[in-house]
Amino acid sequence: MAKNLVIVESPAKAKTIEKFLGKDFKVSSSFGHIADLPSKELGVDVEGDFTPKYIVSSDKKKLVAELKSLSKKADMVWLASDEDREGEAIAWHLAEELKLDKNKTKRIVFHEITKSAILKAIENPRQIDYNLVNAQQARRVLDRLVGYELSPVLWKKVKGGLSAGRVQSVAVRLIVEREREIEAFTPVGSYRIDAEFTTLEGSKFKAKLPKNFDTEEEAREFLRKNLGASYKISDLTKKPASKSPAAPFTTSTLQQEAARKLYFSVGKTMTIAQRLYEAGLITYMRTDSVNLSNDAKNAAQKEIISSYGKEYSKPRDYKGKSKGAQEAHEAIRPTDMTQHSISGDHDQARLYDLIWKRTLASQMSDAQLERTNVKIDVLSKEKVSENFTANGEMIKFDGFLKVYLEGTDFEEEEQEGMLPNMKNGDSLENNYITATERFTRPPYRYTEASLVKQLEELGIGRPSTYAPTISTIISRNYVEKGTVEGVERKYLQLTLQKENIKDKTLTETVGSDKGKLVPTDIGMIVNDFLVEHFENILDYNFTAKVEQDFDDIAEGKEEWTKMMKDFYGKFHPRVEHVEENADRESGERILGEDPETGKTVLVRLGKYGPMAQIGAPEDEEKKFASLRPDQQLHLVTFEEVMDLFKLPKTLGIYEKEEVEVNNGRFGPYVRFGKTFISLPKGMDPLDVDMAFAKELIEEKKKADAPIYMYEDLPVQKGVGRFGPFIKWNNMFINVNKKYDFDNLSDEDIEELIEDKKQKEIDKLINEWPDEKIRIEKARWGRFNIIKGKTKVELPKGTEADKITLEEAKDLLDKKSPKKKTAAKKKTATKKKATAKKK
Template sequence: MKNVVVVESPAKAKTINRYLGSDYTVIASFGHVRDLPPKDGSVRPDENFAMSWQTDERGSKQITAIAKALKGASKLILATDPDREGEAISWHVRSALEEKKLLKGIEVERVTFNEITKNAIAAAMKAPRTLDRPLIDAYLARRALDYLVGFTLSPVLWRKLPGSRSAGRVQSVALRLICEREAEIEVFKAKEYWSVEGLFTTPKKADFSAKLTHLEGKKLDQFALPDEATAHKARDLVRASALSVRKIERKRTRRNPAPPFTTSTLQQEASRKLGMSAQTTMRTAQQLYEGVDLNGETVGLITYMRTDGVTMATEAVQAIRSHINTAFGKDYCPAKPRSYATKAKNAQEAHEAIRPTDVSRTPDAVAAVLTADQKRLYELIWKRSVASQMQSAELDQTAITIGDNTDQTLLRATGSIIAFDGFLKLYIEGHDDKDKNNDDDQNRLLPAMAEGDSLNTKDVKAEQHFTQPPPRYSEASLVKKMEEIGIGRPSTYASILSVLRDRNYVRLEARRFIPEDRGRLVTAFLTSFFQRYVDTGFTASLETQLDDISDGRADWHDVMSAFWQDFSATVAKTKDLKISDVIDALDQDLGNHFFPPRPDGSDPRHCPSCTDGRLGLKLGRHGAFLGCSNYPECRTTRPLTVDNGEDTALPDGMRLLGHDPATGEDITLRRGPYGLYVQRGEPDPEDKKAKPKRATIPKDRNGEELTLKEAIGLLSLPRDVGPHPETGEMITAGLGRFGPFVKMGSIYGTLSKDDDVLTIGLNRAVDALAKKLASIRALGTHPKDGEAVIVRKGRFGPYVQHGQLIATLPKGDSMDDITLEEALALLDEKGKPLKGGLKTATKKTATKKTTTKKTTARKTTSKKAASSPKSKTTTQKAKTAKTKMANTTADKDDMPF
């Protein structure tokens, strides 16, 4: 009897199936098979937080596939990922099967493995366990929390702050961090200070620079030289002094390697070194974990990539140490293996760090089978893992003090020399901006000199500086900050940052987060009325409680009850909250942002249109805007900006691209049930038949990068490309159901994915039509309507065509020999409508001919049928079906593709 194994992804299933052999059937669940329905009541606090689960179409399909495989099987093995989410997926699969009573007589086991290799899979199968209830409870608590916060707080936002989109338990705290950093930058006032640096020459004619640290016997702090006059006085004093080497300090320091990657540090380092977003990093790491094809076998290259742990398996450490000895020599391998402990708050070290599954698979050895992103990320992981077990680097640090004979004026130069490179031979860790200047000073080499050496002063400069505001968060620094304060989990950081951008709460510029006005409004609202729930301390303490649940130290119902009692009471207080209270709070909080001080000192809130008006924040039906206190008498208003200056007052799933230069109408990017499209203008409420112009966006085009010019081009389709050089007939280009095409008369030619329908030229269009034209021959025009009559190759032989009417050629006749007269005779004699064309009309005509013959019989039958309830129902169903069919036909795209 076969055993059925369930994993998350098809790629993982394929690999594991190869390892396990024919006695096992491995099926993918495609992630979660169930989730909470997106509606109120899915989590019920009054029923001890009972939850209703819903299986979507894909989940139902996978459950059916698993159920089918279980027929005749003796065992179900749940082998999803070795973390909380993986445990939850396994629990959902088992629960869904139990509800359908499909597990009778079938043993259920849970196995986990940290890497997808043959040995790891074999070892896991020998050590099955039951589902981890505390991990499942932790999942339930998190899911319930996120649901209740989202479905309770978001409607409050919609009612009290129109134009906002959603709030989330961790998402809102991350947004607050970004907004508060921006507020710090806005109120920051640069302070001037000066420094003095000299260029000196040693007796051996080597140059080096040193900075002034003491003047007139006093140590200089950052602002000791506050202006140009003071700095120039100090500069002149140094220039006039006879300087020599007063003191040389040397010491050897050791620099230890960083630990192997966790989820968080991988995201940070990939951002700093590779420029990868957190989302791209995790997607690429997933691909490396699930495996690539090596010599005809799918092999996982790295261990599981969602982890807080910094330890590695003993066998892996030994293999890495062996590789270091072989590749670098024994001097680079420490006497004992290195051990690491994480410093992150709330870290769970149940899993290994991220490492290569086999250190002998060097980046160069597998480069040929990897994509560019996979190659770069694998190399980063491989080098970091190997370097973490290498010998420390040794540096000789030197500090040289130079001054006059009285030691009243002193300057200092620092530098270092690498005495032994150690792990630096393989890997140098990336740094944040604030660390780079310090590194430059430390890594500088100083020339040889001795105490007492007289120095020649070549030049002394005084330089002006200004203090800098704190830097905006990058993805790397924000992830680092979130991990430090203990909010969220590293495995969720990528999705949190993605949601903030998708909601248009923030944007990325030069790889730095900048909050949009919409994001700042939401943060100001939440900090004003829900301060506790966007407080980093509270959110971190809640994370600790959730970790206690996963470790079995707390009951998830108790944690939820304590949270919900206070949270629901806070939400209830907002029911009586007036819009004016919201406006006042937001106006006070964001006043300096919307109305920054003017250089001339005038009131930035003074209305330019009326004498006594004061500008302030206002809330309208579609969102916030800036307006005069005398509104609506005074019509001075200004929209808040987002998306590079466009109006925020747009519904979800819509983005304003600009205005049509010809009509002045808005051109918007929208998401419909079948994907992205652009639209010009809005429907006319008085003329329901008139619809705004719309155009589908090609599948290969990124909607986020779509420009106004491209949108106008799409809305202008189909466009004229030019006349065919042989026939003179106009060729047009357009978009159909199956992609871009070119058309000449009734002849269509498909375009490849590399063709741009907006810019395709005449030569390419002629080439695209050539294949179709080779199978078509024009005979002339029909004498009745002037339309073309053609003969073309068909699936069952050549045929002639006039519009939607076709007639096959007699057997043996060639399409090259037939004349226009013969074609017209064939069409008159045995012409039939093209499928999907005149078929409906023909059927109606045929029906009319037979109606008279059957009228009497039908009248008799209809009288009998009228007395039967069953017949009435059947008739009604038939009418409904007929109506549906008619509606469907009317809505069909009239393009041939």
Template sequence: MAKKKTTKKKTGGAASKGRRSQSIKVADAKGKHLVIVESPTKAKTINKYLGSDYLVMASVGHVRDLPSRNPKGVKNPVPGVNLEQQFEPTYEILPDKKKTVSELKKAAKYADDVWFATDLDREGEAIAWHLAHALDIDLEGAKRVVFNAITKTEIERAFHHPRPIDENRVNAQQARRIVDRIVGYQVSPLLWKKVAGGLSAGRVQSVAVRLVVEREREIDAFIPDESWRLGALMATDPSEAPKLGELWQAFLDGATENGRTVKEQNAWLSEHAVLRAELVGIDDADVKNADEQQILDVAKRLGYELEKLDVVEDPKGKGPAKQLKTAIGVVSASPPDYAIESIATKRTTSKPGAPFITSSLQQAAANRYSFALQRTMRVAQQLYEGIDLGGARGQTGLITYMRTDSTHLAPEAIAAARDHIGSAYGDDYLPEKPNYYSSSNKSAQEAHEAIRPTDVTVRPSDIRGKLNEDQFKLYDLIWKRFVSCQMTPAKWDATTVSIRADLNPGSAKLRASGRKLVFDGFYRVTGVPQSDDVILPELSEGQKVAPLDIKPTQHFTAPPPRYTEASLQKKLEEEGIGRPSTYAAIIQTIQDRKYVEPLMPRDRRLCATDLGMVVTDMLIEAFPEILNVAYTREMESQLDHIEDERNDWHQMVAAFYEPFAVQLEKAHEELTHAKAVTEPAPHKCEQCGADTVYRFGKNGRFLSCSRYPDCKYAAPIDREGNPQSPEMTDILCPEDGKPMIRRTGRFGPFLAASTYPEVKFILKLDPKKGHVVLPKTPPMLTGITCPKCEERELYLRESKRGPWLSCSGFPKCRGRAAWSSLDEEKQAELEKKWAEHQKENPVPEIRTASGRVLKEGDDYIPEIAGSEEPAGSVVARDDAA
């Protein structure tokens, strides 16, 4: 008991210290202007530019929202939204913001006036509106300031021109929030009833999932078309062709198992003055879609001797792609005559890209650095709110507001960029007039300006030591894009070489091309992009050339590519779904809900899960209009009309809700439960020989005997719907020494002993990255009562940072205690017990089949070894109920 009191006393002391610190701020508010922002970092940066007459405090985001549940005794289907009284919302102070609101109220009481300096988008306007209500401040007298960048000039301008809170913008945000609340709270119970418990639905998120599902089905239904092409390598000195042919083959044979890259090949061709050409015509006929026999016939006439045609059956291929063919042959000893027929050089230009908006920044960071969308926005927020650069600069906002869909640049920003370009790179890199860019999004509403550096003279290289790696990468990207957008285009000389082969009779035409950078222009800042272009040697018309290699190749049309986070975000923007502030959250949410997932660990491509497909099909059946992309786009337009044209938000919500309520009631009555739906499968039951069907269970789709429950055969399936053999890995079970099997349970993927149930050892796999999570010593009870629940004992665990204490009742109780809070005697006693505990619970050594011992931090992803064992591991039969 004494120990318990000591813990309470320490906790209380810390809280008291925090309250004393805050009360000093409240006292300091007397006679001053109180400025409220969202972020403490933003507050710190702004405070630098405002004088001693101002006190800047942070709300740390929203302080009010719709309640998550109804009060006791109230049975409202949508908590916080009165469906009977024009959807009027009831807001409450967020539980973790009550203290913040209390302190802001005290400060507002002492201050002369209150200024709301929240972000300049709808969300920021809504935060200001909620703060005014929470602090009992008259909306008409509220002073709202907005700025696109946290700089001295922008802050001074904003505070000299305050405006009222824009209630039309607030109403637009409020309408969105209420519609999303209605969908979430009324569609989610439908999914619990018809699919599985714990699922959730969202108005925009569900449409994003639909896009991924439809792309997945496009890929599944795609049948490729086959075509053949003929390429040739030409020696510019015909006498050297045989020798170069041998060198080229030796070069290819000396590659790693992945082969020579295009860049390596082009470097070799340039070094040896060899042209890479492709057949474009034969006897004046086009060969664009030639078939196998046509190309092989032409190849023979061009001097190619076919030795054999390798054919490999691809069981996963569709249509003609089931047979992969490789032509193997050599150039004949006496090929026809080849000569340069014409050489045409054309000057081309590459123009710089527009300055970044939210979507293009997210796409560039994803493509260049593999940043997830949320990671990009988190780092951009840090750059916007301010970084401590030290010295005279101190806390400095480095970029303008990062949630924007406008490519507009302020005149002073353009002037600063042009001054920098002229002085740093010279007049050749400075266009006569500034470059202006129009936004591809015609409804650009969210901010006034593109994302750019607040001060172009602050070069990334100058402040690298003040930024972490992510901050530097993103600032460097933004700075270079901004400067380059005001520079001259790059200039290329693109050369096309036409080669004629005299076949007697007839002729063939081949084409080679290459280009050379003659003026780098904006590439001076961004760097010249990697190119697959070949540097052409000096050539002249009529010059004789000879083939050193001729290659007929099989090609197939490709299915539409799977979405990545960046390309899905681009699609949402093109369709007018969502806004700059919502893209990252939408795409993260659909992954968190397990409707969409990476195709493979560490693969940026996204695919729809079985759950995502089932939920999407059910929602489309129940709400065909709401799940329609065009409808979602129209709703975004209606929200814009509320903001811009002062349309009544109540009418907009009512127009949505009336048909929605009818469809919802019908869906509850008529929709078939997902587990009752079966789909014929092209396989036979391995136990009784009957036909099989696909069913949906808690772990996704699986194969089941059509005679269930008389026959209880069930098996997991792969992405193509084929029965899946157990995936034997290269990780050896430490208990029986046999390879472990990769399985998936309700908590994600894991490795299980192949001899289960005799051996029940399992290993967890990281659910996102797929690497082995090494076993640890189990936690040890300490005899110390949890300071939070005051019922259960604390566990002692070990981590990289040392020992730590947490409640043994987790997750019901999340109480914790610091190891440092224990006195030295108690620490020594527990350390002794922990050593004994470790001896009693030794951690098994995890090895791979090659003998490698896995260590903490290896992040080893198990390799899947082919298994000859028959498919048919049983899926829990309650899935098929």
């Protein structure tokens, strides 16, 4: 047995580090946290000092036993989890659960996984930083208190199965408020004046009037005054300017830039960055620091001079803007500046390229520019007080632009280009002048990247929380990355050309959005309820103040238990008051009366989602209809709702089966006997007639028709969310680009099926057919215990083949079904009652 045991968080990191240390060191992984608060109880002593009750989950018990055995055999244990609050807490849990001897335990930290960094860490060990541990405990406990007490209130007052969280609810509020700003926005029109001129040398360039006209009459009058006019340059100035590089990446700026340039989601960026870090290619990826070490700056300077020349080098220091930086990490940078690119995974290579370029550019010279401003006088029979202007920009020295240019969240309407050679007094020929009706724009919806930017600017959350916050609000259906259909708008364009003014009416689509964050009905209702009853928790300044408190705890300036007492003393009584006194919230809107029955027509949130209802709550007989996926509770009209009650609509009989069109939870469809066929996106079910329904039925039959029989079972083919597939014996088999999907041969089909069968055999670890339970291999070396639709993921390193049926059942039972949430609610109520005795 090696004399030294090093424990890190991930197996990938363990592999990399083991290469750097000699035979006297064994490197093992804890696979993240080994202990956490229990999932089925509050796990916090609210009547005492808020002591958390940590437990080792059943899927980690075997791993903990192995680590304990290894630690007993080692002369020294080195706790090498990440140097942030989560990492410090992991190190502390390891020390506690493994019962490590303080004299034989050392804490080491590093920001990059390189040989020099690891050896330097070994030479400079420290003790566990309990201030960091307490900051992590404070966040974990406070978030547990908020989630555990608020969620049952939502179940009782809004809808079962909902949840609330301190940071996630504030993120949803931002998105809801932005959506309402957009809905309340009224565009204001004006007329923008653009022109094209030709110089004496015959070069064309564009110019504009600095002011817009408020009305069509004013714009038309300006064009009329330009009839027969001549044009002259009255002022031309050239001024030097410079542009500086952006700072190296922090977590949030990396997430934003990867979204702009690589179209990565925030979660994908962090997953890929984690792999690059664990492979020793970049420094630690959860940081709000823009600092580079002296070694890193020297390495960048050397690489810049070597690749581009001395004039391109300018070492720089940057200061962070974050309201509450966590620990003093470095910015995200490559560990080896001489490695310009990496091979292997395409997405990893693209993200590495972005990090390398941004880091190098941050240490390069400014770009030197020349900006030209031109003023053009209108010489006309009638006095024209307005002047046209043209602006140009020319790069005299590219500097850092040779490597990298930072992206922007929103495309600018105009980019300044180069202007042709001109001088003061030159006459110009006008080619045309346009007066185009333009409208003010509503605020932009948030992208994942711009939401991260806003959270950071408000001081809400920290580098480790941005990605989980966004994935949580999407997975809980409070927000979706939706497609918003635009509407057509007509606008007028007046053109003066060859002494004639012509009118043209043009059309544009406005309000359309794709891939932006849009609140759902349930997200809006939950947000409104929480803002009304828990305004303090949803307040941006309060949330930022809590983050600052965590920072103060991390620096030893504040006691974490005092913070908990101050918070819970005000929060808990409010929860009890709301639970006792608040009305139920369903987003109900009364739209009018049913002309046939005189009953109330309303929309509200129902058990299965947004719905319409004919009949007041107290009426005995009521009619119900689901809203379509493209309809929203707060926007749907009376007419649109009444159309929903025209469904289901029977279209007739086809091949002795009834055909009807209807609207369901997942959108409108045609039903042919027991077969359900979704309508094309955006199609109104009331527009469907029998002829179109027959087309859909025949297309469905053709798509479902067997293309082959294999082992006496039919083979079908189709195209789904993940591309082309064939289906055989209830197995869906992806058809990759190796095959010609439109012309699959019998041999292709048999090969695909046999390959899939073998993969299923290879994937199966264990099976108990009578219990309908099986254990399978999953992605990234993990394992799944599966029973029906219930799936429990086991971490990499688990000895899945040794799991017994009883252990598998126990793990599946812990994935509590929704029906058991009422029991949870009772427990929470009891806890609140005891807490009240304080």
